[in-house]
């Protein structure tokens with residue numbers, strides 16, 4: 394390994410590898426010396442990403458399933474939504490890691506190093522990356538490592554903090570059970586005792602599906618509670634079917650209005666560490682793609698990719714804070730909020746809104762669809778920066 398690289402990517406998860414993929418596709422980076430560092434070898438299938446987009450992007454070749462329709466189910470409302478112009482897509486973590494890293498292995502200007510990064514520091518010119526036995530220098534660090542646990546960093550410093558936590562079973566049934574043309578985005582017909590809770594069912598064929606139990610609450614559950622909720626749901630929804638669990642995944646994603654640092658000097662943060670998780674939904678895939686596209690465009694144009702939040706990002710940050718305030722203070726439950734939104738708006742407007750791509754007119758329609766008596770006071774408090782009174786969770 395050399396001691397200096399043009400660019401160092403610290404963290405080879407979704408953000409690091411999305412950026413690397415975009416670098417490999419742009420001739421500007423053909424001769425740049427690029428080092429990618431991750432503590433893990435990235436050889437396990439530790440997560441499944443789903444997201445919606447209206448045109449194919451860089452990971453289209455590894456999309457394993459697409460849905461043009463999704464269903465929304467709540468106790469008082471049920472609908473099958475035509476997503477057009479969007480398509481809901483699924484990618485397996487291991488496929489993305491293998492795809493990007495095998496392409497990178499064929500490039501002589503890219504080096505992968507499996508080692509923990511201890512710290513990253515910006516310098517007068519360039520930046521440094523500290524490993525156990527070596528300090529490397531570089532022109533720019535693109536960092537997606539959170540050097541402090543997210544709960545310590547954000548939970549106490551933010552007004553709103555919930556975990557989106559979930560466990561998923563990939564199951565294979567003995568006989569055909571699923572309609573794989575329609576994915577279940579949210580099924581709220583499960584116990585809401587803990588807070589906003591729903592099932593998420595992504596059928597990949599008539600006999601295979603990812604069935605995920607998801608909650609937006611302050612603390613995570615005992616493992617067996619997720620298992621029971623999933624098995625009860627399968628029994629309730631599909632009857633006494635024979636099935637095997639072929640894979641399991643667990644995740645917890647921060648839902649918060651904490652201002653994650655975009656970086657400093659020659660360090661550009663991205664991914665969860667850079668604040669690309671949408672506070673009110675936990676979705677990050679789309680925002681990480683947008684961020685890595687913007688970084689590439691800036692670097693190629695000779696501009697500094699370290700940018701302050703623009704008006705649109707601040708606007709959507711405020712909307713997220715308002716929804717989080719309503720959810721965290723239990724002013725209205727998630728099932729009711731999403732029922733209002735999905736029943737009173739066309740799906741394309743809702744999905745544009747959730748991707749932070751809606752127009753002001755779209756936003757006004759979405760706002761008009763939720764109860765003003767609950768959302769207006771929360772919006773005023775969020776706008777004025779009124780702190781929540783809370784106990785620590």
Ligand SMILES: Cc1cc2nc3c(=O)[nH]c(=O)nc-3n(C[C@H](O)[C@H](O)[C@H](O)COP(=O)(O)OP(=O)(O)OC[C@H]3O[C@@H](n4cnc5c(N)ncnc54)[C@H](O)[C@@H]3O)c2cc1C
Nearest residue numbers: 404406407408432440442443509510644664665676677678
């Ligand atoms: C199970 C799960 C499922 C998800 N599903 C979706 C989804 O369907 N749709 C969606 O939009 N979002 C989803 N998310 C949210 C988000 O897209 C993911 O968390 C995504 O992986 C975030 O990308 P990232 O690069 O910020 O972090 P990661 O992908 O976690 O990458 C961070 C990398 O840093 C490495 N690292 C950490 N510390 C060090 C260190 N000190 N030294 C060296 N390396 C280090 C890690 O090994 C890791 O490879 C999901 C999250 C999880 C956990």
